[in-house]
Amino acid sequence: MKRGRSGEELLEERERDLERRGVQGVASMADEKSIRRVLTTLEKRMNENLELRLKFPQNPEKFMDSEVSLDEEIKNLQSLATSPQHYPLLIRLEGVPLLLSLITHENTSITRDVTLVLSELLDGDSVEDRLGEAVMLVESLVENKVVGLLEGVLQRCSEGERKEEEEADAVFHTLTLLENMIDLKPEVAEAVKDSSILRWLLKRVESGESDSNRTYSSEILAILLQTSDANKKRILELSGVETLLQAIAKFRKADPKDSEEEEYLENLFDALCAVAMVKESKEELLKAEAMDLMVIMMKKKRTARLPAMKVCNFALTDCAFLCEQFVTSLGLGPLFGFFMGKGFDKGSKKRREQGVEMQEHVISILANLLQRLAPGNKRNRVLAKFAEQDCEKLDRLVELWHEYSDKLGGVASLKRLNQSGDGAEEEYLDLLEGGLYCLQQLALINANLWSSGVESMQKRLVFVFQQYGYEMCDISTLLKIQFKFVYELQGSNASSEGTDAKAKARLEKLIGIMDDYKN
Template identity: 25%
Template sequence: FSTEVRVYPTLVKLDFIGTLSYLLSHDNIVISTDVIRLLDDMTDDSTIMEDPTGESVGLIDEVIAKAIPQSLISNLERLYSNSTIHHDGVEATFHVLSHLIEIRPDVMESYWQAQLPRHLLHFLEGEDYDEMMMYASELLFSLCAYKQRVDSFAEHPEWVEQLLVVLSRWRSHDPESLDEAEILENLFNVLCMMIQSSAVLPTLREKELLDLLLIPIRKHKYARAAALKAVDYLLGMKDPQDAEAFIDKKGLKYLFPALLGEKGTGLKKWAPLDKLDFENHVLCIIQSLLGLDVNSVYFKRVMKKFHDDDYAKCDCILEICARFLKTKERFDAMKEQHAFDVTPEEAEEGITAEEKEYEKKIEMGLHVYDTAMAILHILMKDAPCNWHVQRKVYEQGWQLNVE
């Protein structure tokens, strides 16, 4: 009867969930695991959402009211062993916790209170890829994206340390499968959220985050793309010390080859982070570095790179801008034709013209163009670069507004 939603209201009246809550803590781990499997079947969000009466959601509310999520999380410690029964229990637990999020996202507040991230990081620490790692990485991402709760990592610096240790696995070797690559992306996305948290960022700096990120960048590993994305987020926090540290640690040596496409992007055919995103993160890092004090030695070191090799980096920025000229013309034409005006239906959904315009820009890759143009305008303030850019634009006949 576990998927017969018509009996769920009766089960709630009979306090069946209360009985399951009691059995969850049974000394016999087999009984406890069977209960978790049953809860997995009963809370399956696809089953709940297909109920035409909507009454089955009452069972989810009862599960939450009886503190089942907290019991499941505290029970995880009993399932740390590698035996099959423990593995099945962990998998079913992660399924239940995920089902509840789909139906009642606010349940994640109780997950934080029960310190679920501590357990997720434990399962992510395994040396060899395991299916549980995928579930753990997805749950951790959901938790960190929930109502700024990523700030809670500031209260647990040991969790920050654990995450960095897990990420260090990919410093010197590449993921061996699409699933492992997805885990890497999930965890680096968690890291990016932590970087954006003013509460957590000081801890990351103390743990020498930049050193960790530069290793896969130097070695041209798969994690290079994700690491550059994290560096982009870090420098985007606008602390000059981060940008200066990046330069001091020889980041420029590896940044510009990435811009020029030397040794490739490090991306596989199945990479979740596509080439355009990779290119944009590299450009955003350069833009952040060019935002340093123009009188500082650090700014001059960055500008010198644009002077080197007969202005090859200037040419690269120009070529990126030129590559998108026709796309930009199409976008401007769409704007003139009011393609981004909001329909009454969209207005009811809270969609704005600015949002539609932004989404189309991303879809067309024009976020890359905008970043490249912003860099170009900074370069035009430098007399040697200005002369070279003006000459190049004239020679190529590009219709670029570089003034």
Template identity: 30%
Template sequence: DEEVFSDEDARFLEGGISAEQAEAIDFVNQQDDNNNEESIAPTVIDATLVKRRITSTRKALNKNEKQRARFSDDPSRFMESEAELDAEVRQLDFLSEAAHLYPVALEAGLAELCAELLGHENTDIACAAVEVLNSCLDENVQHSEKEMEQLLKGLDAANVLPALVQNLARLDEQVAHEQQAYYDTLLILENICNLDNTFKRKLAEATRIVNVLVARIQQKDVKSALDIAQNKQYAAELLSLIVSDTASPNIALQCIRMQGVEAMLLCLAPYRKKQPVKMSFDEEFLENCFDVLCRLVSLPTGKDDFLEQEGVGLMERLMTDPKAAKQAKRRALEVLDFACGSWQGGAVCAAVVQAGLLKHLFATFMKKPEQSVLRNLLGLFASFFRTLNPGEPERIRVLNKFGEKQYAKLIQLVGVHVQLFARRQEVQAKIVQAEAARPATMSAVERREYDLVNLLSLMDEGGLDALQLCDITLAWLSAEDAEMSKFILAELTKASLTPASVIQTVREMSTGLEDVVKEAISEGD
């Protein structure tokens, strides 16, 4: 009679074994755990033991592969060798207790072995290999920088990264241990990227990780579309980490080509009517998606997709809808700042004005917002004047806003300049004092690093970035309208300042101070 398999049996048949045979493997593993613990967890770990264990696992893999090929139609004939292989792989996690022997393990073929195990037809074996790699790369493992560098180099040479991502794509998160393996794989990839920043680019170029993560982020979880599972949140976090590499813009471009902008907008849309629980996966997911979106819309093609997918409309609803998540209100403004930024942001700027957002933006500005919100608002104002053409209705509407109610917004803008300029002067005074105390024996490299720290301090603590955006807007307003120019001069005089305080900042901006800082940072790296 033809045997009838249940859904549970089907999962195991994908790996070549039935449910009953899988239970037998579990029984063997349990006996190993209960009766042979001392042999699996050696008290003395040396090079000989490492080589012996890796060689033993290799032999078990070869034996299993031969039996699988020979008895492909009869899984019961290779079940025992598969159980032996599973046990051999799992005992390799002792390696994390001896990071100083990683070079020995690599020489014995650990990296190549892991790459093959990750591609094993039985996902249980692949999951066991993930456990081993996760234990070796755990950030809590005590290791030297050289040891970890050698391990990463070995894993890279053996193409373990592509193997990890390929295995990730086939894991069934409805199965508990595969769901855990999915999480552990993301953890491994994150640890690798944090240990060596160049692996962000390698990971994106050599694997389909961006495709896999974008797809996982859009996947609906079991309970509902609004229930954010841990792995979904982690996928968004890893994607954010990878695309944030500004030194490799191709990663973000790859994400854009995968409809990344549309994916992020779809993921953020539910937060129009949803408040995530504080410190939850849901809240982290929201932040991660906004991080990715900010990076994508900073690029020209990302801006185009943002417009095509009606991103301005969604940001408008997130900022103005009373039911929208509080974090979403703040982050939506940040997205618009990035989308409108640079000379390619003109179309987005026009769309923002056409969406009727000026009323909300200026109302927020007049409430004396927190520093980060103020920075985004000033960025938008500067972008409006930088990219909207003279005579365009949208530019005229922005200009008229500053003239409303007897120049109330203009008074506020000058007040921001006064405040930021005073802070800048305080920080500059501290920097001058620090430079006077700088040791004369500093080398050229040390002096450059010292000066870089001072510049960054001025940009951050001194609010130079916000001051530049504020003053470039004041300069545009003065150039566009004679009456506004006179009013700005009068307001500066009231604060015992002259136009020179604005001109100084604009000149610094025009000479590319920000580019100098970025260049210095890249040289320092």
């Protein structure tokens, strides 16, 4: 028996017929009357279609005209995106539950167009001057269980979306709607952790075939992880670290073939960086040999150098065993190469910006290694890198100190931060973003090198510091500023993540060592 045409095919045929006949939707909705009329007609078309579908379930020709009319009314609501001031009216008139009830429609074209309309209503360009009304619409969607419905769309289209355009479009608009909601109200990301969306995204990003929805899925996954700590922890339960590393590992021998694959790889790294920030992920990164892969990518893949170093920075922060693993994985070679300014073409503005970002990650990693590695072989290997070739890397260290100090107006100008006063903490936070964080990390590196007791490095540090017009007590000044704002002003919060008692004791010890030195 010959297979009949699907509902989607018939709907497409009717839509083309409407286009040929010049049938147009509502151009705009400027008042309550027009919005109420469209919603009333939409509900009427929905009920008519449901009745015909129930009456003629095996005969699409009988209900397809009603489906075309229904789809036309859905699309009429697109024009509301030009009038976001009327979103509260849409909510009051129960337009949100009406639209959401159509997401589960048997015809994927209807599902696609509902997600398209909702995503356009929340598009950033459409609502930039009406953020309050847009947030109200997001809240109404969440109250009406939109996350669960979007989860259903992804599950429903997961089989056919790589073959059928309708399913692919439905997935794309679903992801767009999710992204727009999170942009407007980041708390929406928290609602995702209890759904299967994270699992679906992980499965989608590990697929071998490159396409736009795989790339978009990787972007949404990164956004969900960057926005929510709960999602970071949930992804660990789903073996997400292993999935992300396996997807990245596919590029060890082959570079991304086009800009879409480059974006996909960048999103994978962003997702991994987000996961690496939480304490619970550190063991998983060690078991999955993440440091080995990151070092390989830094050595062999130019496009992956910066994001791989960024992953290492987040992973090594406050984690002694990953610092040890980084040294074991031979990460010091590329690390110090980048520290000396090698490996980046600075010909373009983008390359120069990447070089600065790489420099900041390198500084942070070196500070973590010297702070977290226990006395012994691995720490000595780091110290040896600074001592080799007549301590040339100390020249680079003080050069960077001068760059960041000069950017902030000089170390002397920062001493005012040690004087308590109104606005001091706010000024400190502003300065951190302006370069003070890197200068403090450089102070930690210098203090740790000095406290190592290696006479050749101590003499070189004093000599180069004096060449640039600085004194060794400037290191102590920076450490004291850090101690004041991280510990003394936090009071009972000083035991929070990253400010544990051991770190506080280490910093106090370094301050004492530097104070004991007399220029």
